[in-house]
Amino acid sequence: MQVETRTPTGKIKLNHIQRILTTLNDDLSSPHLTPEQRREALEQLKIHGRDPKDAGPIFTTEGIGILTKHGLTERSSPSSLEALRCLANAMLLEPRTRQIFVNLGSAGQAAERLKIPDSDNEFLISRILFLLTYESNLNFDPLFNDHDLGQSINAHTARHAKEISQADSKNEPSSFDQAALSESLKLLFNLSTYYPRHVSTFTASSENIRKILSHIAIPNPPLQPPITHLINALVNLDLQDDHQSDSISNLTTTITILTTILSQSLTSYNPTELETHAIPLLTLLRKIYAYTSQTQKKHMRSLLLPQKSDRDLPLGQSDTLPSKLLRLSTSPAAPKLREGISSLLFELSDQDATTFVRNVGYGYAAGFLLSHGMAVPESAMKARHGSARDGDGEGGEVTAAEEGELVNPVTGQKLSKEEEAMVDTGPEMSEEEKEREAERLFVLFERLRATGVVSVENPVREAVERGAFDGGGAGGTGGGRVEELGDHDHD
Numbered sequence: 001m002q003v004e005t006r007t008p009t010g011k012i013k014l015n016h017i018q019r020i021l022t023t024l025n026d027d028l029s030s031p032h033l034t035p036e037q038r039r040e041a042l043e044q045l046k047i048h049g050r051d052p053k054d055a056g057p058i059f060t061t062e063g064i065g066i067l068t069k070h071g072l073t074e075r076s077s078p079s080s081l082e083a084l085r086c087l088a089n090a091m092l093l094e095p096r097t098r099q100i101f102v103n104l105g106s107a108g109q110a111a112e113r114l115k116i117p118d119s120d121n122e123f124l125i126s127r128i129l130f131l132l133t134y135e136s137n138l139n140f141d142p143l144f145n146d147h148d149l150g151q152s153i154n155a156h157t158a159r160h161a162k163e164i165s166q167a168d169s170k171n172e173p174s175s176f177d178q179a180a181l182s183e184s185l186k187l188l189f190n191l192s193t194y195y196p197r198h199v200s201t202f203t204a205s206s207e208n209i210r211k212i213l214s215h216i217a218i219p220n221p222p223l224q225p226p227i228t229h230l231i232n233a234l235v236n237l238d239l240q241d242d243h244q245s246d247s248i249s250n251l252t253t254t255i256t257i258l259t260t261i262l263s264q265s266l267t268s269y270n271p272t273e274l275e276t277h278a279i280p281l282l283t284l285l286r287k288i289y290a291y292t293s294q295t296q297k298k299h300m301r302s303l304l305l306p307q308k309s310d311r312d313l314p315l316g317q318s319d320t321l322p323s324k325l326l327r328l329s330t331s332p333a334a335p336k337l338r339e340g341i342s343s344l345l346f347e348l349s350d351q352d353a354t355t356f357v358r359n360v361g362y363g364y365a366a367g368f369l370l371s372h373g374m375a376v377p378e379s380a381m382k383a384r385h386g387s388a389r390d391g392d393g394e395g396g397e398v399t400a401a402e403e404g405e406l407v408n409p410v411t412g413q414k415l416s417k418e419e420e421a422m423v424d425t426g427p428e429m430s431e432e433e434k435e436r437e438a439e440r441l442f443v444l445f446e447r448l449r450a451t452g453v454v455s456v457e458n459p460v461r462e463a464v465e466r467g468a469f470d471g472g473g474a475g476g477t478g479g480g481r482v483e484e485l486g487d488h489d490h491d
Contacts, residue, residue: 013054020045021057025066035079042070042082049086052093058086059094064101072109076116084124091131098136101128107138111147115155119180122156126183133190140195149191150201156184157208165215178226185209185229192236199236206237210254221268222261223277231258231280239291251288252296258285259303259321266324275334282340286347301348305359306412308405315361315412326364342368353377361412 008016020041027033033041045067049058057063067090071083090097101107107129114125129149132138143149160181163173192199209230218227239251258281265278289300306315306322316326328334329341346368349356354377357365362376369376406415 010054013048014056017045017048017055017057020048021063021066024070025062028066028069035077038070038079039082042067042079042086046082046086046089049089049093059090059097061100061104064090064097065104068101068104068106068109072106072113075113076118076121081120081124084128088124088127088131091128095131095135098132098134098138102132102136102138107132107143108147111143111149111152114149114152117155117159119174119177123176123180123183126153126156126180126187130183130187130190133187133194140191141198144195144198144201150198153184153188153191154202154204154208156181157188157205157212161208161211161215164212167215181212182225182229185226185233189229189232189236192233196236200238203238206234206239209234209237210250213257214253218261218264220264222264223269223281227261228277228280231261231284235280235284235287239288251292252299255285255288255292255296255300255303258288259300263321263324266321266328271328271331271334271337274328275337279336279340282337282344286344289347297348305345305348311405311407311412311414312417313413314408315364326360329360329364330367339368354379357409358407361408362410363412 023033024038024041024045027038045058049055052059058067064087067083067087071080071087074080087101091101110125110128113121114129116122129143133140140149160173160177163177167173188202188205192202212226213230216226216230239254262278262281262285265274265281269277285300285304289297292300304322304325306326307320310318310320310323312318316323325341325345329338329345331338342364345360345364346356349359353365353369353374356369357376359365366376407413408415408418411418
């Protein structure tokens with residue numbers, strides 16, 4: 001059959017489709033087409049089916065039945081692959097055809113076909129099964145139990161892991177291989193979401209996916225397929241390290257790679273784009289922290305939480321990854337991103353409010369704690385040595401190197417650096433200016449106390465009592481203009 005180069009429309013197109021389907025149907029009961037004629041007929045049908053208009057016969061029970069028989073009866077012949085392409089396109093364009101396919105009882109055959117170890121079959125069958133997870137009543141349990149669906153997906157991720165790990169600049173995986181991998185990962189994610197009882201089936205794929213991440217080139221910008229599908233697939237899987245696994249796919253390596261992807265993402269996307277693309281990555285990092293050993297937790301904190309050098313400035317003002325995360329945690333344009341980052345930093349603080357405030361400063365912690373109904377502990381608002389995790393000791397104990405490094409609990413900056421900044425930046429404030437600033441801060445804190453947001457001693461009051469403000473010649477008591485507020489000032 002000669003493939004037409006131009007697609008007809010209207011009644012001509014409709015009649016042509018019907019003739020092709022009749023020919024293909026007759027060929028099922030009495031084969032008379034050569035393999036090449038059969039492939040050409042299915043290719044022509046695929047071209048017609050790209051636009052559902054005037055292509056109705058393709059999307060009927062009869063049409064889907066013909067495509068299914070040609071696609072699944074033979075093993076990976078050119079004509080069967082062409083039939084599967086027609087079928088996948090039909091299911092994408094007309095969702096009702098998915099239930100037709102299920103009613104024909106062909107899902108088991110499709111799962112069996114997924115056992116073939118090549119990217120052509122993987123791409124098409126994984127896409128068909130993925131589409132069947134939407135708008136059909138297919139029960140996938142028999143596909144797991146009777147047709148080894150989980151093992152087939154594991155075999156494909158293992159094949160890709162091997163190919164990618166052995167690739168070099170002269171022998172890189174093709175774009176089609178990566179597309180096939182993406183289809184399998186999309187299917188794996190949906191199955192692990194809708195059938196959590198089968199998640200343990202995919203333990204081998206968790207290992208394979210981490211191995212792929214350790215070898216695959218990170219694109220620019222980074223959050224695009226297959227990176228996004230690798231991340232999504234891992235979110236639902238068991239992430240505990242297999243002690244028999246090679247070091248290249250252990251969680252420490254995975255943490256470093258994911259942090260690199262996160263860092264590159266923050267420079268490649270604006271907050272609105274990160275709102276769309278970065279949430280699964282933040283979720284995965286949170287989940288990994290829950291699985292990791294104490295050594296791996298320490299590694300994550302060293303990468304994602306502010307370190308001593310960040311505290312030379314108020315937190316969030318340096319150019320490090322933790323500072324960028326803190327700035328984005330207050331982005332007004334990205335509420336989901338704000339929540340995702342703050343949740344990650346809270347997780348890295350072992351879900352402890354005091355540790356959280358000490359790690360990121362009250363200024364960044366307050367909104368998250370308030371929105372989650374958590375009070376700010378009084379102890380967290382006192383100047384202390386270092387952050388809760390600066391010493392990298394369990395429980396955040398202070399090391400000898402931190403002695404004398406008192407930290408502002410609100411800004412997270414070392415107090416010694418605050419004093420240097422006051423000396424080095426511009427003309428010194430007059431006594432009157434100091435008094436006005438102290439009064440402003442005093443009023444702000446008293447109003448916060450009145451709302452119940454904080455229940456701690458006003459730091460300005462503490463400063464006054466220790467003589468830090470001695471305006472107006474009032475001496476060490478710091479009397480000056482900072483006065484008690486009446487109830488009318490709490491509005």
